[in-house]
Amino acid sequence: MLALRPVQLTDLPQLQQLARDSLVGVTSLPDDTERLRDRILSSCASFETDVQGPGAQNYFFVLQDLVSGRLLGCSEIVAATGCDEPFYSLRNRPFSSESRELNIQHGVPALSLCQDLNGQTLLRGFHIDAAHVHTAQAQLLSRARLMFIGAHPQRFADSVITEIVGYSSEEGHSPFWDAIGQHFFDLSYTEAERLCGLQSRTFLADLMPQYPIYVPMLPPQAQACIGRIHPDGQEAFDILEREGFETNNYVDIFDGGPTMHARVANIRSIIHSRSAIVRPSQQVDATGRYLVSNDGLGNYRAIIADLDLDAEGFVRLSPDMLAALDVADGDRVRVVSL
Incomplete structure (x- = not known):
């Protein structure tokens, strides 16, 4: 059985291997021992802190095979962007010009460096x-x-x-970066992403052009990358799209990949989940497959299970499920269909 749980410091060696295997462009998962250690310790502190509002906390999760102990994945939440450093994006909106003498109005799509997305919760890693x-x-x-x-x-x-990670070739070549970022940094796309993972976006944004970049002046290959998803990022996109996330007018400053957004009140796994009371059972007569989690904080756990969820609000869990979720008879779990 696989279970999702908060990261622990003992996960560092396996987490670094995941970082080595991750897609170029996932800057939030750097292949650097000290950086990952800091990320883990920060996450542990976030889970332990009494919080009444979103701030600089990060909540790092790992997916573990409970039999072998092997980590098979990771994901993260940043409670609010822009707390420790500005969160930079490129805003993609028309730049309007007008000539009253000729009675002409014209809108040209333009990319502008901005911090519009500060203060929002961020899914990453x-x-x-x-x-x-x-x-x-x-x-x-x-x-x-x-x-x-x-x-x-x-x-x-x-x-x-x-x-969502934007398009780059199998060799790590990004037409979008080559057309914009490389002119200001003299770095390859992969090197710029690596430095961002080890440091921050701030040093890059400091050197980026502060004036709008007119999209029609970019090479066609770069224009085609605006909002384009890397093939290996498609699944992440599809899962969140089914959750109610949509693309907007913002793209990544490195590769032009799309930004998705959703109101919490509209997210499927939140609004369609229901609370159920646990009842232990040696045998579960399943009627459906569900995503199940406890409502814990530092002991948060989530699994996928075939269950029988009855109309009275009770759910029967096998001993293995109880152990994986760290719950007992009478506890409440959160359940949503897969």
Whole structure:
């Protein structure tokens, strides 16, 4: 059985291996021991802190095979962007010009560096082992974060965003970066992403152009990358799209990948989940497959299980399920259909 739980410091060696295998462009999962250690310790402190409003907390989760102990994936929530440093994006909106003498109005799409998305909850760091791509476990890794937000709403903003990795070639070549960023940094796309993962976006944004970049002046290959998803990022996009997330007018400053957003009040795994009272059972006559979580904080757990959820609000769980969720008879769990 696989279960999602908060990260622990003892996970560091396996987490670094996940970082080595992660997609180029996932800057929130750097292949650097000290950086990952800091991320883990920060997450542990966030789970232990009494919070009444969203701030700089980060909640890091891992997906673990409970039999072998192997980590098969990870994902993260940042409670509010822009607390420790500005959260930079490129706003993609028309720049209007007008000539009264000629009676002409014209709108040209333009990219502008901005901090519009500061203060929103951010999903990041999604990575799953290749053998579990396009399986129910990928949904567990992504959606269980949303159920955690639903269980602890005071810790998060009313809206949630995520950046989907944009297009780059198998060789790590990004036409979008080559057309814009490389002119200001003289760095390859992969090197710029690596430095961002080890440091922050601030040093890059300091050197980015402060004036609008007119999209028609970019090479066609770069224009085609605006809002384009890397093939390996499609599953992350699809899962959240089914949850009610939509793309908006913001793209990533590195590769032009799309930004998705949703109001918490509209997220499927939150609004359609229901609370149920646990009843132990040696045998479960399943009628459906569900995503199940406890409402814990530091002991938060989530699994996928075939269950019988009755109309009276009780759910029967096997001993293995009880252990995986760290719950007992009479406890409450949160349940949503897969």
